[in-house]
Amino acid sequence: MKLNIALLAGDGIGPEVINEAVKVSDAVAKKFGHEITWKPALTGAAAIDAVGEPYPDATHEICKNADAVLFGAIGHPKYDNDPSAPVRPEQGLLKMRKALGLFANVRPTFTFPSLLDKSPLKRERIEGTDLVFLRELTGGIYFGEKGRKDNGDTAYDNCVYTRAEVQRLAKKGFELAMTRSKKLCCVDKANVLETSRLWRETVQAMEKDYPEVEVSYEFVDAVAMRLVQWPNSYDVLITENLFGDILTDEASVISGSMGLMPSASMGAEVSLFEPIHGSYPQATGLNIANPMATILSAAMMFENFGLMEEGKAMRDAVNKALEAGVVTEDLANGGKAYGTKEVGDWLAANV
Amino acid sequence: MKLNIALLAGDGIGPEVINEAVKVSDAVAKKFGHEITWKPALTGAAAIDAVGEPYPDATHEICKNADAVLFGAIGHPKYDNDPSAPVRPEQGLLKMRKALGLFANVRPTFTFPSLLDKSPLKRERIEGTDLVFLRELTGGIYFGEKGRKDNGDTAYDNCVYTRAEVQRLAKKGFELAMTRSKKLCCVDKANVLETSRLWRETVQAMEKDYPEVEVSYEFVDAVAMRLVQWPNSYDVLITENLFGDILTDEASVISGSMGLMPSASMGAEVSLFEPIHGSYPQATGLNIANPMATILSAAMMFENFGLMEEGKAMRDAVNKALEAGVVTEDLANGGKAYGTKEVGDWLAANV
Ligand SMILES: CC(C)[C@H](C(=O)O)[C@@H](O)C(=O)O
Ligand SMILES: CC(C)[C@H](C(=O)O)[C@@H](O)C(=O)O
Numbered sequence: 008m009k010l011n012i013a014l015l016a017g018d019g020i021g022p023e024v025i026n027e028a029v030k031v032s033d034a035v036a037k038k039f040g041h042e043i044t045w046k047p048a049l050t051g052a053a054a055i056d057a058v059g060e061p062y063p064d065a066t067h068e069i070c071k072n073a074d075a076v077l078f079g080a081i082g083h084p085k086y087d088n089d090p091s092a093p094v095r096p097e098q099g100l101l102k103m104r105k106a107l108g109l110f111a112n113v114r115p116t117f118t119f120p121s122l123l124d125k126s127p128l129k130r131e132r133i134e135g136t137d138l139v140f141l142r143e144l145t146g147g148i149y150f151g152e153k154g155r156k157d158n159g160d161t162a163y164d165n166c167v168y169t170r171a172e173v174q175r176l177a178k179k180g181f182e183l184a185m186t187r188s189k190k191l192c193c194v195d196k197a198n199v200l201e202t203s204r205l206w207r208e209t210v211q212a213m214e215k216d217y218p219e220v221e222v223s224y225e226f227v228d229a230v231a232m233r234l235v236q237w238p239n240s241y242d243v244l245i246t247e248n249l250f251g252d253i254l255t256d257e258a259s260v261i262s263g264s265m266g267l268m269p270s271a272s273m274g275a276e277v278s279l280f281e282p283i284h285g286s287y288p289q290a291t292g293l294n295i296a297n298p299m300a301t302i303l304s305a306a307m308m309f310e311n312f313g314l315m316e317e318g319k320a321m322r323d324a325v326n327k328a329l330e331a332g333v334v335t336e337d338l339a340n341g342g343k344a345y346g347t348k349e350v351g352d353w354l355a356a357n358v
Numbered sequence: 359m360k361l362n363i364a365l366l367a368g369d370g371i372g373p374e375v376i377n378e379a380v381k382v383s384d385a386v387a388k389k390f391g392h393e394i395t396w397k398p399a400l401t402g403a404a405a406i407d408a409v410g411e412p413y414p415d416a417t418h419e420i421c422k423n424a425d426a427v428l429f430g431a432i433g434h435p436k437y438d439n440d441p442s443a444p445v446r447p448e449q450g451l452l453k454m455r456k457a458l459g460l461f462a463n464v465r466p467t468f469t470f471p472s473l474l475d476k477s478p479l480k481r482e483r484i485e486g487t488d489l490v491f492l493r494e495l496t497g498g499i500y501f502g503e504k505g506r507k508d509n510g511d512t513a514y515d516n517c518v519y520t521r522a523e524v525q526r527l528a529k530k531g532f533e534l535a536m537t538r539s540k541k542l543c544c545v546d547k548a549n550v551l552e553t554s555r556l557w558r559e560t561v562q563a564m565e566k567d568y569p570e571v572e573v574s575y576e577f578v579d580a581v582a583m584r585l586v587q588w589p590n591s592y593d594v595l596i597t598e599n600l601f602g603d604i605l606t607d608e609a610s611v612i613s614g615s616m617g618l619m620p621s622a623s624m625g626a627e628v629s630l631f632e633p634i635h636g637s638y639p640q641a642t643g644l645n646i647a648n649p650m651a652t653i654l655s656a657a658m659m660f661e662n663f664g665l666m667e668e669g670k671a672m673r674d675a676v677n678k679a680l681e682a683g684v685v686t687e688d689l690a691n692g693g694k695a696y697g698t699k700e701v702g703d704w705l706a707a708n709v
Binding site: 095097101127128129132148149151153154155157159160161162163164165166167168169170171196198199200201202204205227228229231232234235236237249250252253254256257259260261265 | 446448452478479480483499500502504505506508510511512513514515516517518519520521522547549550551552553555556578579580582583585586587588600601603604605607608610611612616
């Protein structure tokens, strides 16, 4: 297979973890006889510095024409204490999601047996946790009309959803549930919000098309509790943009493996793959960042092309590295800590 | 002191836990020479059944003219799977909050040494946790314009905040921080929402009036993570209505003492006190519900009248009961389980 992959390294540790993902992906490609052409492009604070905006048209062109996008991380401390700065890295992220039509954010949370004890939760609460959130990513309050009135003294954000937006996300949820344990949880706040009532009634109407899937409906506040109490009671969860933002971050820490969690954002055409961790500015350039989440995101990318063995080879290599203790300092537990590059080298040699 | 207290028992286990709170409050009142007149009033599903609406005018009259409101729980399964039923218990709750001007919901999360092991989190993560959320309760997306367009195919919910609404809530937050460890965290999503940017700039502008208070600003998704990782790193948190709904429920489970968490809702005049747990319909009438959260809510009520010793007497009694194992089945840990009434009797005898 010939693959054209847009490579958006972004800010902070982004370039370092992306480098290792490229290294390991190339090793897998070589082994299985594929050819990857990487197309680097600017995004985030790095793009603001270079050309004045966080998601330049040139980057969009590259992404649109690629077979997939591999993304590092964006965000820089110089923007963090000034959320109303005229141009911010996050705007680039939102613009990119919208422009590429990436409406479904797939965020798995699973445990690695060797890392169970790193979780803030007790072992018996998390053992066997293997859930996936499908977060709607291009609608809701993120993209509704927002602004000020009354000389700036009143602010508003409008949350809007159409039935079609809910349907296309829910469809992916039902389909994913069919490939797993056929359990789907729709997370909403239907006792208060009209958009949530639209979500709930739309999903209810789709149930008949997937008679094998057992669907439950839970309020977002209840899910925020049960995720901490019994994460392993969930399988596939679908939810709107803002709830998904909050709950997927919450879910990511319960496994104790946050530094390892990959994600995918899918839409009509091109899909994007990225680690769920951020740009971790303090670690920039120190060769200490954990590249595994980005490498596992690349594995999701291969699998999304139908290259299941290739993805599995990458996952297996990560598991082997974890067992062999070839890990960065965040997972070293007082033992030997390898550098970002050394972990990448080891994985490339072991796929 | 002569006190008139509106008594809203509500649904499910509400009446049972309220009964015990009355019993223990009366015992404290007797001991300290106060006189409480309880004014029962209908609310929730019970009120819908009786008079067709969940917060009848007669109930509002009683609340408005009381010195405080003691509230049980509302919610009934017959409404749960039909979020668009024309009349629902939750509507009563929202109407009551708005009508009584209860704009600040105070929700503490703290640990009881004897219950630490009931938490889903590891002991070292939660030891010393003692935080308070101040959740804005009468604004935001809960109360903005909501509805449908396009023949019902588009739904919207508008989130609106005014500077004055943020100021009055933040003021309570700064004042509370001054009585505690002088640390305040403002939780928002200022990287995406205009209402959050108004929150942040308003709180920033108030910092100079409280030079001793150390203020931090964190995004709601980051807080959803850190609450599970290091709950004991927080002290006072202020946030808007919907974020508060999600995060306070999340916070309530980390202590392992959810069945014991009280809350207060404050406004211009009358204040309301209620346990944070729900109506727990399956337990209705079985004399197994834990009354302690409601009793601790009554303790908050006494303290809000400046009756600190009275409140302390109730708290001390609860602590003694926990140590002596005089607890309902949720806390019995395989040991002897007392009934709701028996726990109330024991506490009334021991205040
Ligand atoms: C950076 C921010 C705008 C973004 C979001 O809220 O979607 C992030 O938190 C995420 O989850 O990808
Ligand atoms: C029942 C519901 C409307 C309510 C809310 O969302 O405010 C509840 O979850 C709460 O937190 O008191």
